[in-house]
Amino acid sequence: MSNTYFTLVYRVTQAIPTGRVTNYGAIADFLALGSARMVGWALNKCHGKGVPAHRVVNSKGELSGRNMFPSPTMMQEMLEQEGIEINNDKVVKFKEVFWHPGEHLDQDDYDYPHE
DNA sequence: GTTTTGACGGTCT
């Protein structure tokens, strides 16, 4: 199983429940990547991978990656469609909709296995 | 092979 750092990010991102969001640092810390940038980079390639990258925002709850989407507003629309309120390109009640990785997943199944 | 950038986070000033 090719468990590259972005593959792990894909798994966690896909594991994010509907109506929930998470941030790069949480995923990076969960996967022990060491850098939130790796997560953003992995999600940068998510196009066509079926990865709900729109559920991943920065620590401030801002849709930092909206500019990378086909349409900057698409990300907001998708989040609102999932029941997440967006105001000024930011997630309303971010802490309430924040999804903590690892607390609902088996890290043993997501962390670097046997390579 | 080297340099710069990248959807970030945390800490220092």
Next chain:
DNA sequence: TAGACCGCCAAAA
């Protein structure tokens, strides 16, 4: 409290 800098690893030019 707000702004600036550094750190992280990887890929593309």
